[in-house]
Amino acid sequence: MFKLTILYYRSLLKPGITRYALMALVIVVMLASVGTQAFGMGMLGAASSVPPLFFLAATFLTLITAITSSSKQLFGFRDLDTQLSWPFAARTIVASRILIFYVSELAFAAMLLLPAYAVYAWFLRPEWWFYPTALILLFVTPVLPCIVGAILGSLLAFVTAKFRLGKALEYIGFIVIFAAIMVFSFASGQMTGGALAGSPVFGFMDKLSSTPIELFTNALNGDVYNFCLLIGGSVLLFAAFAVILGRVFFKVNSAITSKRTRSDYKLKISKRSGAFAALIGKEFRIYFASPLYVFNTIFLVIIAALIGGAGGVLGIEKILSLLGLPPETLYENGITLDQIAFFFPFLLAYFAALSPTTSCTISIEGKRLESLVALPVSESRVYIVKLAVNLILYLPLMILVGLFMMLRIPSLYSPYYVALPAAYIILSAVLGLGINLLLPKLNWTSESQAIKQSASVFATTFINMALFAVPIIILFAFKIENWGALLLITTLGAVALAAVLWGIISAYKGRLRELL
Amino acid sequence: MLQIRNLTKTFKSGKGEKRAVDNLSLSVSPGDIYGFIGHNGAGKTTTLRACAGVMAYDSGEISVDGVDVARDPIEAKRRLAYVQDNPELYDNLKAEYYLKFIGDVYNVSEGDRRSRIEKYAGGFEIIGNLGDPIGSYSHGMKQKLALVAALMHAPRLLMLDEPFVGLDPKAALTLKGYMRELCESGGAIFFSTHVLDVAEKLCNRVAIIKNGALVAEGTMEEVRGTTSLEAVFMELTEAGGANV
Numbered sequence: 223m224f225k226l227t228i229l230y231y232r233s234l235l236k237p238g239i240t241r242y243a244l245m246a247l248v249i250v251v252m253l254a255s256v257g258t259q260a261f262g263m264g265m266l267g268a269a270s271s272v273p274p275l276f277f278l279a280a281t282f283l284t285l286i287t288a289i290t291s292s293s294k295q296l297f298g299f300r301d302l303d304t305q306l307s308w309p310f311a312a313r314t315i316v317a318s319r320i321l322i323f324y325v326s327e328l329a330f331a332a333m334l335l336l337p338a339y340a341v342y343a344w345f346l347r348p349e350w351w352f353y354p355t356a357l358i359l360l361f362v363t364p365v366l367p368c369i370v371g372a373i374l375g376s377l378l379a380f381v382t383a384k385f386r387l388g389k390a391l392e393y394i395g396f397i398v399i400f401a402a403i404m405v406f407s408f409a410s411g412q413m414t415g416g417a418l419a420g421s422p423v424f425g426f427m428d429k430l431s432s433t434p435i436e437l438f439t440n441a442l443n444g445d446v447y448n449f450c451l452l453i454g455g456s457v458l459l460f461a462a463f464a465v466i467l468g469r470v471f472f473k474v475n476s477a478i479t480s481k482r483t484r485s486d487y488k489l490k491i492s493k494r495s496g497a498f499a500a501l502i503g504k505e506f507r508i509y510f511a512s513p514l515y516v517f518n519t520i521f522l523v524i525i526a527a528l529i530g531g532a533g534g535v536l537g538i539e540k541i542l543s544l545l546g547l548p549p550e551t552l553y554e555n556g557i558t559l560d561q562i563a564f565f566f567p568f569l570l571a572y573f574a575a576l577s578p579t580t581s582c583t584i585s586i587e588g589k590r591l592e593s594l595v596a597l598p599v600s601e602s603r604v605y606i607v608k609l610a611v612n613l614i615l616y617l618p619l620m621i622l623v624g625l626f627m628m629l630r631i632p633s634l635y636s637p638y639y640v641a642l643p644a645a646y647i648i649l650s651a652v653l654g655l656g657i658n659l660l661l662p663k664l665n666w667t668s669e670s671q672a673i674k675q676s677a678s679v680f681a682t683t684f685i686n687m688a689l690f691a692v693p694i695i696i697l698f699a700f701k702i703e704n705w706g707a708l709l710l711i712t713t714l715g716a717v718a719l720a721a722v723l724w725g726i727i728s729a730y731k732g733r734l735r736e737l738l
Numbered sequence: 739m740l741q742i743r744n745l746t747k748t749f750k751s752g753k754g755e756k757r758a759v760d761n762l763s764l765s766v767s768p769g770d771i772y773g774f775i776g777h778n779g780a781g782k783t784t785t786l787r788a789c790a791g792v793m794a795y796d797s798g799e800i801s802v803d804g805v806d807v808a809r810d811p812i813e814a815k816r817r818l819a820y821v822q823d824n825p826e827l828y829d830n831l832k833a834e835y836y837l838k839f840i841g842d843v844y845n846v847s848e849g850d851r852r853s854r855i856e857k858y859a860g861g862f863e864i865i866g867n868l869g870d871p872i873g874s875y876s877h878g879m880k881q882k883l884a885l886v887a888a889l890m891h892a893p894r895l896l897m898l899d900e901p902f903v904g905l906d907p908k909a910a911l912t913l914k915g916y917m918r919e920l921c922e923s924g925g926a927i928f929f930s931t932h933v934l935d936v937a938e939k940l941c942n943r944v945a946i947i948k949n950g951a952l953v954a955e956g957t958m959e960e961v962r963g964t965t966s967l968e969a970v971f972m973e974l975t976e977a978g979g980a981n982v
Contacts, residue, residue: 483867483870483871483874484869484870485866485867485869485870486866486869487834487865487866487867487868487869487870489852489855489856489859489865489868490834491838491848491851491852491855492838493848494841494842494846494847494848494851495838495842496842497842497843497845499842500838500839500842500843501843503839504828504831504839507828507830507831507835508828508830508831511830511831512830588826589826590826590827590828592787592792592822592826593822593825593826593827595791595792596790596791596792596815596820597815597843598812598813598815598816598843598844599812599843600812732794735791735792735793735794736794738787738792738793
């Protein structure tokens with residue numbers, strides 16, 4: 223099992239220190255970002271709540287990623303036939319896939335929990351046994367979400383394979399599950415301070431989320447019984463999952479990977495389109511054919527839209543109250559509504575532009591890139607089409623949300639509800655394309671390698687984070703007084719930078735051919 | 739139809755350089771079915787890819803129907819079709835959509851699309867499967883689909899890399915028929931193969947490549963002489979074989 227797992231990870235390695243340095247930087251920035259939030263909570267005297275809260279966040283995050291990626295990571299990988307032809311028992315291959323899947327989810331959990339532990343240790347100076355206990359608890363955190371996510375993700379993939387409108391059903395399924403998770407996380411006691419615990423449904427949800435958190439918190443605080451219960455339960459569950467999956471793996475794999483065919487096609491010729499329309503149509507079909515691609519990208523845009531929509535419907539003050547930041551407290555400290563409204567464009571822009579579709583748009587072509595290059599279309603047209611997909615998906619929604627907010631939350635900075643997210647979306651789209659041309663991953667055997675595990679996606683995320691941080695850092699470091707000017711310069715600067723990057727990309731001829 | 743002059747391509751790797759194609763020159767005229775034969779790693783695919791405009795080369799000139807591939811790659815690509823040895827298609831797309839996409843990119847009229855898809859997909863017996871996702875296709879069916887897509891826009895030059903691999907005997911016979919037909923209508927075929935029998939029966943011109951360089955080139959009669967193509971190939975590609 224370990225030989226196969228090591229083979230998998232070695233196949234991901236590529237020469238060149240740049241990509242690893244970039245990945246290391248991204249990881250450091252993400253840890254620092256999470257750590258900063260945790261530290262802020264520690265400064266407010268809530269250090270003891272940090273690990274449980276981040277445990278809950280890690281559970282939800284790994285659940286969501288497990289649902290979207292499980293079918294691709296566990297099943298349908300291209301080298302399955304090759305591996306089956308080797309002298310390994312089938313269960314060894316299955317165990318290796320489960321281990322790879324678990325490790326990728328563990329990485330997400332570690333991103334959240336390690337900084338949380340660090341903050342806890344910094345403020346509360348726990349006994350020596352805290353450290354090994356916390357480390358062991360880190361390893362059990364993704365177990366239940368992995369199992370639940372794998373089951374749900376595989377069920378959805380099965381539906382896609384079996385039914386004519388399976389793809390649409392799969393998307394509806396994902397939306398329903400994610401909406402349920404969002405409602406669950408909101409309704410759990412952690413968010414509302416148990417305010418909704420009185421109602422039957424939310425009370426149940428509150429209890430459901432409290433139990434693992436209670437176990438985790440007690441275990442972290444030295445309760446040996448809860449520690450053993452959590453570890454033992456997780457190990458048993460994981461072992462049971464592995465055994466059951468090992469038994470049904472090939473049936474499930476066939477069910478998920480077999481494509482529905484009818485073989486009764488009657489020739490019909492559709493209306494002719496131009497080459498540009500054909501390329502855009504193809505890009506959209508490829509995009510929507512991959513739920514992993516969709517949810518890894520547009521999900522954050524939807525979050526941004528929901529934040530904007532909620533802000534517009536409920537108003538800033540209500541949102542602040544729900545987040546545990548009573549506006550009266552802020553007003554007493556001399557912070558005005560306009561100053562709070564200043565940060566809204568950045569919040570929208572951050573979520574809307576963090577994960578552009580272009581960050582893996584070249585990688586997703588994989589070995590088909592040669593067929594694309596062989597077509598009588600120029601490189602620049604290919605690039606424009608890929609950018610267009612990103613902009614068509616992201617811009618209209620965010621412009622609508624921004625306009626809605628302008629009407630509902632008028633402030634000095636209202637125009638930037640539209641302008642700043644739009645500028646950052648354009649910048650991140652061009653940036654993602656450039657980085658993916660620099661760091662493509664074309665030899666993937668599973669889409670998740672291109673969409674979630676590639677250096678290009680990591681680097682784009684990191685650079686986007688840094689780009690967001692720059693104006694905020696300038697604001698506080700230089701104590702800028704004219705916040706409106708800062709917004710204007712940031713917006714224009716983002717567009718200008720996008721133009722410069724586009725100039726560089728389009729000037730470099732023959733890049734796609736070089737990648738082949 | 740295809741002119742290759744002094745084509746050279748070197749690949750750099752951590753262990754040094756490998757000259758995949760070494761000063762290669764050949765010419766494919768309208769009406770030719772030109773076989774390109776060589777051992778594994780001889781440089782056949784590299785040559786084909788350079789001609790198709792998907793790979794840059796170090797030096798030399800390649801022109802397709804009078805259009806320089808390096809100077810005007812888009813125009814050159816409009817005149818040719820290239821089918822790889824293991825065509826990678828879009829598994830999540832339906833075959834009918836893929837053919838529509840190709841038809842749109844090459845600006846094929848709706849009438850021509852209908853008649854050509856009916857002819858070629860019908861000939862390869864995959865019309866009934868065109869409504870299915872490409873991911874459900876076997877390797878041979880993908881090969882057939884790639885060939886239909888290539889033939890659909892009536893290329894002047896058809897370049898095929900090991901086209902008979904994965905095709906059933908009936909489909910292979912059908913493909914040979916289409917190749918002859920294309921050449922009789924003024925087009926040309928340039929293809930690589932390991933199946934020397936097929937090359938011997940089908941091709942009017944042949945080139946043998948060894949370690950990136952041509953070791954034989956000419957009409958089938960000139961190259962084969964009084965023996966078989968297989969014998970000539972073995973003699974030339976053994977170490978120290980003389981050039982023809």
